[in-house]
Amino acid sequence: PRVPVVCIDGPTASGKGTLASQTAQRLGYLYLDSGALYRITALAAIRAGLALDQAHEHSIASMAERLPVAFEQGRVLLGGDDVTDAIRTEEAGMNASRVSALPAVRTALVALQQSFRRLPGLVADGRDMGTVIFPDAQLKVFLTASAARRAERRHKQLISKGFAPTIDTLRADLEARDARDSQRAVAPLKPAQDALLLDNSEQSVEDSVAQVLAWWEARQ
Ligand code: C5P
Numbered sequence: 001p002r003v004p005v006v007c008i009d010g011p012t013a014s015g016k017g018t019l020a021s022q023t024a025q026r027l028g029y030l031y032l033d034s035g036a037l038y039r040i041t042a043l044a045a046i047r048a049g050l051a052l053d054q055a056h057e058h059s060i061a062s063m064a065e066r067l068p069v070a071f072e073q074g075r076v077l078l079g080g081d082d083v084t085d086a087i088r089t090e091e092a093g094m095n096a097s098r099v100s101a102l103p104a105v106r107t108a109l110v111a112l113q114q115s116f117r118r119l120p121g122l123v124a125d126g127r128d129m130g131t132v133i134f135p136d137a138q139l140k141v142f143l144t145a146s147a148a149r150r151a152e153r154r155h156k157q158l159i160s161k162g163f164a165p166t167i168d169t170l171r172a173d174l175e176a177r178d179a180r181d182s183q184r185a186v187a188p189l190k191p192a193q194d195a196l197l198l199d200n201s202e203q204s205v206e207d208s209v210a211q212v213l214a215w216w217e218a219r220q
Contacts, residue, residue, distance in 0.1 A: 003119055005122045005124060006121075006137065006138070006141070007134055007139070007195075008023070008123065008124070008125040008141045009125070009129050009140070009195070012093065012150065013145075013154045014144055015153065015205065015208070016143050017125055019125070020033070020123045023123050024122075024123035026213060027120075028120055029123050030123070032116040033126075035096060036087060037112065037113065039088075040083065042095035042096045042098065042099045043092060052099050058104055060104075060105050061107065065108040097180050103185070106186055113133045117134065127181055127187065127188075130142070130192035135192070138216075139196075139216055139219055142191035142192070143199075143208075144201075146201045147171055147178075154170050155170055196215060
């Protein structure tokens with residue numbers, strides 16, 4: 001039998017990470033934050049002095065293929081260096097969005113993402129978990145929330161970390177990232193044909209987790 005996978009895809013700041021990691025915890029499954037891999041790739045490329053453009057697509061892809069990355073106790077290590085905070089800035093997200101639009105980079109990260117599918121099961125979040133990486137997943141959820149709500153949540157998050165761009169700046173920023181992610185030629189952000197849609201604009205995290213668990217139960 002296939003190792004179970006729950007995919008949670010959706011736009012920037014929709015709450016995918018929180019929903020996916022809590023669902024994984026409740027099910028006792030592994031958790032894959034695929035966006036972190038693009039963030040780490042972008043950071044590794046910048047540290048190697050590469051511009052994040054098409055001219056460097058193949059050099060960046062070959063770095064991505066042998067990314068010395070480790071996830072340990074909630075920390076993200078790149079070649080032994082703790083990059084947990086460095087990959088969480090808005091700039092790191094924008095850079096991730098740039099490298100993720102390069103087809104060779106996406107291909108280079110496929111095997112690494114699929115290697116997280118191990119027993120007892122996996123919950124994976126990203127943009128193309130259900131469409132490209134785990135097309136045979138047993139449950140696919142497409143999570144959305146209004147741009148206003150997402151900007152508000154991101155604002156709260158950033159304030160708690162000590163930076164505070166305005167809500168309007170954040171909203172413009174995430175709409176730009178949505179546009180880039182939805183319009184790219186390869187693996188654009190869109191719901192899988194068999195995904196269930198969940199809009200959490202007016203929903204608590206607990207209620208979203210309960211919904212996903214109920215869908216999961218219904219499929220057993
Ligand atoms: O989810 P997160 O905001 O960390 O992702 C950062 C960027 O990485 C996204 O804006 C998107 O461009 C890219 N990404 C992707 N495919 C994924 C996950 C993230 O293209 N599966």
